[in-house]
Amino acid sequence: MNEILEKSDPLLDRLKQVVGAGHVVTEAEALAPRLIDWRKRYQGAARCMVEPATTAEVAAVVRACAETGTAIVPQGGHTGLVGGSTPFEDGRAVILSTRRLNRIRDLDAANNTITVEAGCILQHIQQAADEADRLFPLSLAAEGTCQIGGNLSTNAGGLNVLRYGNAREQVLGLEVVLADGQVWDGLRRLRKDNTGYDLKQLFIGAEGTLGIITAAVLKLHPKPREVATAMVAVRDPAAALDLLNELQEATAQSVVSFELMPRLGIDLAVKHVAAAQDPLANRPEWYALVEVSGGSGDGDLKAALERTLMEAYEAGTVADAAPAENAAQREAFWHLREAIVEAQRHEGASIKHDIAVPVSSVPAFLDRALAKVRDMIPSVRPVPFGHLGDGNLHFNLTQPEDADADAFLARWEEVNAAVHDIVHAFGGSISAEHGVGRMKVGEIQRFKPPVEIEMMRAIKHTLDPQNIMNPGKVVEV
Structure with a gap:
């Protein structure tokens, strides 16, 4: 099918004129990784993938698709x-990759800003x-491969939200290509x-449904002169809270991650996971x-950190603690935290x-x-973990030992609905930092007011x- 389109589709010819034939990808092998999501829940198809290198090229691609009524799926x-970022199965969409939009346009240390293009790796x-x-x-865990355009489009959270906020709080300005190909220079x-x-x-957080972010002005902050880290055994989630x-009181709101x-x-x-080691000998139920x-x-x-931990130990809130004595120990603690995902x-x-x-x-x-x-x-086997400091948990459930994986996953929607109902009862959100995408587009309608x-x-529209x-x-829509 792609070979036929490559020979006869006027849209493909026009896209090649815009970005060059080498950056309009139609080969099945090259497209395959871009047609399936990271969790392998969705397998789509696409007309092609186009790789513009400038905002002007993005605008020209969008205009061509708008004139032909062709869907665009942005991918970082x-x-x-x-x-x-996964296309649907009908194969009609064009994937627009921001990979080549990867320049740092400006860094103004005096203004504490950096201006970057959407394809820059975080x-x-x-x-x-x-x-x-x-x-x-x-x-966040994918920072070696994720792109800032995707981070902003999903309003990514990550490890430092407690101190610095979500992605949207890091942004001063945007450049966006709108659905008709106009460029908004903000x-x-x-x-x-x-x-x-x-x-x-x-x-920010619209996941490319309103326009394509091509560049952003981001806030910078003074580099911390001191970082102190500890792995702590806590009695229970209430004690952790x-x-x-x-700690917030003892450090003048200097807690970055919890x-x-x-x-x-x-x-x-x-x-x-290789090199993942438990630094606490008493094997607590909660860390x-x-x-x-x-x-x-x-x-x-x-x-201040160590003094507060000692006071909490004496009060029975903390059962044990291992402060990081050097950068290697700090990295080992964070490696253990990230290893839970893998x-x-x-x-x-x-x-x-x-x-x-x-x-x-969170405790309730x-x-x-x-x-x-x-x-x-x-x-x-529940594995609830994550960012207690901002109320965001990854409430993950591992299948029972020796259970049938397919039978367990067949209950995904049923279990999701039950958990989401409890989240809603606490005034919470069913998507804290991953976005809505395809997975939750129907589910959010159960909880958002109709007027919203x-x-x-x-x-x-x-x-x-x-x-x-x-x-x-x-x-x-």
Whole structure:
């Protein structure tokens, strides 16, 4: 089919004129990795993949697709977890890769800003900031391959949200190609601009359904002069929450990360992932990975962390703690935390949730949700872990030992619905940092008020009246 299209499709000929024949990909082997999502839940098809290198080329590609009514699926690093960058099965869409939009246009250390194109790898932005003695705080497991355009389009969260906020809070300005091929130049470097609607926020978290982000002005921060990290055994999630609040007070709100992890997650990480080691000898049921940063580098934060941990130990909130004595130990602690994600794959199928509830509700949510899933599947192995500091948990359920993986996954929707109902009861969100994509486009309609869904549809219709920008994702129209 692709060979026939390559010979006879006027759209392909036009796209080749825009970006060059070598950057219009139709070969099945080259397309294959771009047609399946990271979790391998969705397998799509596409007319081709086009790789523009400039904003002007993106605009020309979008105009060509708009004139022919052709759907466009933007793709960055293609590391999303909800099928947002995977085309549908009809094969009519054009994938627009931002891979070649990878330039850092400007770094203004005095203004604490960096202007980057959408295809820049997140880790490269972090490194450029570091070389300028600055910090770009967005950090997540896929940072070596994910692209900033995708991070902004999904409003990525990650490890440092507690201190610095989600992706949308790192952005001062955007450049966006709209659905008719017009370019909106909103690359403003201002921290105060009270001249109407904050249009950039429409495109952050919209997953490419309203336009294609091609560049962004991002905030930089002073590089922390001191970082102190500890792995802590906590009595239970309620005790972890108490410790979080005590640390915030003791360090003047300098807690950057506060990760909650269960015993099973640690055991699986040590079992399956090289170099993952448990630093605590007493094998607690719950762990917290705590990191504070900032200060002048004189050791005050480390002293405050250790003093607070000792007070919590004496109060019975903390059962044990291992402060990192050097960078290698800190890296080992974070490796153990990240290994939980990989380790679950080795234990069979998992039913996953990316949820958020108010931070104060996390312990009660866990009590109710764990009781519910164990009632539904008595031998299920829950691995709830994640960012206690901002209320975002990855409430993952590993299949029972020796269970049939397909039979377990067949209950995905049933289990999701039960967990999401509990999340909603606590005033939470069924998607905290992964987005909506294909996976949750129907589910969000169960919880959002009808007027909110209609507002979303109205915005979509206004900015994309043909429904060609990543159709079928985020909101049904």
